[in-house]
Every structure is written in C-alpha cells, then in structure tokens.
Amino acid sequence: MSRAGASPEPSHASGGEPPAPQHVAIIMDGNGRWAKARGLPRTAGHERGVEALRRTVEAAGDLGIKYLTVFSFSTENWRRPAAEVNVLFGLLKAYVQRDLQRLKHEGVRVRIIGQREGLPPDIAELVGRAERETAGNSAFHLTIAFNYGSRNEILRAAEAYARSLREAGDTGPLTEEMFSSFLDTSGLPDPDLMIRTSGEYRISNFLLWQAAYAELLFMDVLWPDFGRAHLEGAIAKYHERERRFGAVVPGAS
Ligand code: FPP
Numbered sequence: 001m002s003r004a005g006a007s008p009e010p011s012h013a014s015g016g017e018p019p020a021p022q023h024v025a026i027i028m029d030g031n032g033r034w035a036k037a038r039g040l041p042r043t044a045g046h047e048r049g050v051e052a053l054r055r056t057v058e059a060a061g062d063l064g065i066k067y068l069t070v071f072s073f074s075t076e077n078w079r080r081p082a083a084e085v086n087v088l089f090g091l092l093k094a095y096v097q098r099d100l101q102r103l104k105h106e107g108v109r110v111r112i113i114g115q116r117e118g119l120p121p122d123i124a125e126l127v128g129r130a131e132r133e134t135a136g137n138s139a140f141h142l143t144i145a146f147n148y149g150s151r152n153e154i155l156r157a158a159e160a161y162a163r164s165l166r167e168a169g170d171t172g173p174l175t176e177e178m179f180s181s182f183l184d185t186s187g188l189p190d191p192d193l194m195i196r197t198s199g200e201y202r203i204s205n206f207l208l209w210q211a212a213y214a215e216l217l218f219m220d221v222l223w224p225d226f227g228r229a230h231l232e233g234a235i236a237k238y239h240e241r242e243r244r245f246g247a248v249v250p251g252a253s
Contacts, residue, residue, distance in 0.1 A: 021192035030198030030222030048224035075149030107139030113184035114148030
C-alpha cells in the first residue's frame with residue numbers, strides 16, 4: 001500500500017475510470033475447501049487466507065478503496081472443532097503482532113468489531129492495543145470482524161441504547177443515525193460493495209443493518225486464491241451496477 005497520504009488521486013479526477021467503492025466488505029470464504037483440494041488440513045487454508053488478506057489490504061489501498069471490512073470469525077464459528085477455533089485465534093494474534101507496526105506506519109486505522117466478551121484476555125488486550133495505536137490514522141480503514149455476528153451486534157446495540165435511555169433519559173425518537181451510533185461500526189460508512197468468495201450465495205449474519213443498500217457480489221474463487229486481479233474484477237462489476245437507493249433514476253421510463 002502507498003505510504004499514508006501518498007495514495008494516488010482517483011483516476012476519475014482526470015476523466016478516467018469512475019471512483020472505486022468507498023467501502024468494501026468481504027466474507028472470506030472457502031479456506032477449508034482450498035485446503036481439502038490439496039489434501040491439507042483445513043487450518044492450512046486459514047493460514048493461506050491470512051496471506052490473501054495481506055494482498056487484499058495492499059491492493060484495496062492502491063485501488064482507491066478507503067474502507068475494507070473483513071469477516072474472519074463469526075459468533076457461529078464457535079461450533080467448529082476447538083483445534084480449528086484455536087488456530088483462528090492464533091492467526092488473528094499473529095497477524096496483529098506481525099503487521100501492526102507496518103499498518104500504523106502506512107496510516108491504516110485498525111478496528112476489530114464483534115463481541116469482546118468471550119475473547120481470551122491476551123487477544124482482547126492485543127486488539128485493544130491495535131485500535132488505540134492506530135486511532136489517529138485515516139489514510140485507510142481496516143476493520144476485522146472477529147467473534148462477530150450481526151444479530152448479536154444489533155442486540156448489543158439495542159441494550160446499549162436502552163442503557164443510555166436509563167442514564168440520560170428520553171432524547172426523542174430513535175433515528176437510524178442514532179441507532180447506527182450504537183453499532184460496532186459506529187463511525188464507518190455503510191459498505192458500498194459486499195463480496196463473498198467461494199461461490200456460496202449467503203451473507204451469513206454479516207453487517208445485516210449496514211449492508212441494506214450494498215451491492216452484493218458472489219465470486220467463484222476460494223479465499224486463499226483471492227488477490228489484486230479479483231478485487232479489480234469486483235470493482236469493474238460494481239461499476240456495472242446502477243445504485244438507486246430505492247429512488248428512480250432521472251430519465252428512466
Ligand atoms: C471461511 O472459510 C473462513 C473462515 C471461517 C475464517 C476466515 C479467516 C481467515 C481468512 C484468516 C484469518 C485472518 C485473520 C486476520 C484472523 P471456511 O473455513 O468456512 O471454508 P469452507 O467453506 O471451504 O469450509
């Protein structure tokens with residue numbers, strides 16, 4: 001990724017391509033199938049998935065995307081064998097430990113969304129540190145959904161809202177903006193494009209509120225194989241879509 005503040009001007013400024021989507025969310029699926037196809041343990045697919053994540057963060061910054069949000073452990077993934085869960089926790093830890101200083105230097109703001117309760121203390125401490133150390137950055141926003149489920153997030157937001165009513169009293173009608181501010185993604189724009197790899201057609205409890213108007217793209221590539229060319233292809237598909245947000249496009253019959 002280009003150094004903070006050195007990212008190229010969007011090419012549309014010079015009359016070229018339209019701008020990249022501001023916020024891309026990715027369901028990184030297919031690690032297990034990638035490994036199985038090679039006779040490897042599922043965890044080898046997750047390890048290669050981290051490399052695909054590194055490639056994608058780099059490419060996203062270069063392509064003019066400002067916000068990247070990835071789904072790396074869901075509240076439902078606890079149903080997997082303990083050994084696989086432990087590997088996924090270990091990979092998050094290793095990723096933050098290895099990449100934090102570089103991401104910080106590149107101007108990346110790191111957020112980890114999801115339920116903190118239930119995370120082992122060392123992971124909770126590490127993700128807290130990653131967020132604190134990058135809180136002043138704004139060149140690029142990497143958000144990792146870990147121990148995340150959208151219904152769980154919405155319930156926690158509703159509880160936080162109810163708590164605020166008890167503490168501050170009634171502040172008037174609850175608006176979408178106000179409710180959004182109680183979600184883990186507070187401060188982030190809604191995703192413009194949501195990608196799921198591996199050829200499955202589901203959004204699996206990811207950003208249900210936030211993706212209300214996201215363009216959905218299901219790609220036939222297993223996550224460990226994902227790279228810059230796939231992201232470029234996804235942006236090209238996004239540009240073919242007509243976003244109406246429920247309105248009628250002027251001039252349409
Ligand atoms: C889904 O593939 C993927 C996951 C549940 C984990 C995603 C994790 C990574 C990409 C690496 C971890 C990165 C960090 C930073 C922690 P699957 O296992 O369901 O694959 P399958 O559908 O082929 O079985």
